[in-house]
Amino acid sequence: MPDAKKPNPARRNERSRHAILDAARELIREVGYAKVSIEAIAARAGVGKQTIYRWWPSKGAVIFDSFLALSDNPEQEGMALPDTGDIEADLKLVMRATAAEFADPDFEAPIRALNSEIISNPDLAAQYRDRLARPVQDAKKARLRSAQQAGQLAPDADLDLLLDVLYAPLHQRWLHRSGPLTAEYADALVDITLKAFRP
Amino acid sequence: MPDAKKPNPARRNERSRHAILDAARELIREVGYAKVSIEAIAARAGVGKQTIYRWWPSKGAVIFDSFLALSDNPEQEGMALPDTGDIEADLKLVMRATAAEFADPDFEAPIRALNSEIISNPDLAAQYRDRLARPVQDAKKARLRSAQQAGQLAPDADLDLLLDVLYAPLHQRWLHRSGPLTAEYADALVDITLKAFRP
Amino acid sequence: MPDAKKPNPARRNERSRHAILDAARELIREVGYAKVSIEAIAARAGVGKQTIYRWWPSKGAVIFDSFLALSDNPEQEGMALPDTGDIEADLKLVMRATAAEFADPDFEAPIRALNSEIISNPDLAAQYRDRLARPVQDAKKARLRSAQQAGQLAPDADLDLLLDVLYAPLHQRWLHRSGPLTAEYADALVDITLKAFRP
Amino acid sequence: MPDAKKPNPARRNERSRHAILDAARELIREVGYAKVSIEAIAARAGVGKQTIYRWWPSKGAVIFDSFLALSDNPEQEGMALPDTGDIEADLKLVMRATAAEFADPDFEAPIRALNSEIISNPDLAAQYRDRLARPVQDAKKARLRSAQQAGQLAPDADLDLLLDVLYAPLHQRWLHRSGPLTAEYADALVDITLKAFRP
DNA sequence: TTCTAAACGAGACGGTACGTCCTGTCTTACC
């Protein structure tokens, strides 16, 4: 086995780790993903470059971690979707909010950066699925299962497929800028999806 | 007005243009999008760097053009979808083929590169829509309209939305590697979509 | 033969070359040889690092060239030693001047740097001999030959050996700081040398 | 007064000290003086870097000590020069041996390293004089004094000067590689020196 | 057909960032 020199995580300096992730987030906001350099992150964080290279394999990994750090803080709760008993109303509310979030310029740049990284880096894609996407997916499925039990969705509906059909068009339209993310579009997606998955 | 120096396209050397686009395509295949440099393209093409900078504004633009060059050759024909009269069968055929294409390793790297570029560069995204996506989209809509007239789809169905619902999940699953692109998945998407858009 | 990529000297930028050699000389004076970095030279000269690496193989070579640049300016003339007809007086004059020069703090650091470099780098040592030492050596031998013809030195005296015996002790005493470079010491060396090489 | 923290020499680990000096000597031989790093010495010696920094002020000091360690072992004896009663023969023997030693590739690199260090570091130069050069110098002077008493040298000859005139040319020719260190050259130096210092 | 202005290949330039190496300090755990 090739002796990959692995630093000892026990001795890791938590202050440096935080400073690096903070600096990465700030720089992405200020100059955009493509122009962030490891050198700049190190300088901003008051840290030696080696300290970054010691703990992360690539720029993408650092930036990715700086996203994770944001999401890890909030405890799993609060992630639950609204449940008024009316699945159509609830989904439209959530879809409209999602559409609005994509339109927010503050979120735009970082999320595009994140997607760009995920597309070309399988490792980060795996982390993305496990640590960012799955928890959200699970929360959504919980709401859908509740709707299923209420007879609003077919009992044998494939919930993963349902979520793909519901969200992927919105996501792709945003990624490719192939059309505006209006409330109407969000509503139409909910309507179509429910029509397809109703009992 | 600042006289932006614009080279005279009439005097453009077609041999150089071709050599550059060929070199770009080869290099993407060999070393991956991120590691392709303009310097390497110029060297491989036997061309001065300035010749690239003269005609393209960025690396992304060169690479994007190298894709367009591929698609421009085949005349618009051959792009028409099969029409056996059975929309379900035709769509499943096309969707399975699309899924298989995504799984082909030779297509994988370049298409990911293309998507990565489009996500973060609005100009290229616009070109992508106009010159690559729209013709395909139109061909698909032609087949769907035929199905509409045959009474296999609702007369008032939003065909753009239908295509989003049909293709976006497949595309996203591939981009995020969130699951395998099986024939079953392709079929399920067709089934669900037709269920949603049937009369 | 290994394809050593050699830049084309015809296209060399003379302004950059000068700026680099000037910067090197200034930095040696200011911070000392050991602390001069190529990075600092490039920054001071307003030059890219690659421009240094393109034309010089090592830091030592740059610094060495910055010495040569000093010596190349003065035309070969003016290098002749005094010739009053009295070899003893002339040599003592020159030796005392040499001793004084070694004691000058402004010369000290650079010449030590130069010697340090020469000791460990055969290539630079060769250049040193050919371009710095030999011309001086020749001028000295010219004076000695004149003394030989005047009967003040043995006709068969080995002038190279004589110069070694005359200068090496002074040089070594300075290098090793094994004693003060006084006028008396200079005189004593001349006396002893003449005694050994008189007819 | 600033309390310069001085470690307690009494508690010094002799095994570590030896391992460090041995590693230093090995590395100089293997990769050359300039490329020896404290990090490499510590790794090779199986020692923490701090242990080196605690006991030596600089890389040069470590390397210098590794030379001293070699010379300290042999007790002062064996350092005496041969005394056959014939000063010319004895000096030629010693000078030829010295010339041969300089030509030995195994000695070459370390001695050049030592000289390089001495030239630019006054502290090490002082140590060199006191601990390495002086004992040798004294042994040589003892032999010369014996010759003086035998009437082979002028009674008032400055023996330090004599040794400078005898050895400095050889040493300089080797340092600057300005000529081959032949037996003839060694003999010529002895001849000339004796001629100058004979009664 | 000659002239002339452009586009061209080549590649040096001032720079930025890379990823590695080493420095000298500091911290941790062991003895």
Added chain:
DNA sequence: GGTAAGACAGGACGTACCGTCTCGTTTAGAA
């Protein structure tokens, strides 16, 4: 308290490309 181990801030190394800028040398359209 000295030690082996090694993380740390800092900074230089030598390399790769960036995008700009000359250099001659084609080359194509206007004279």
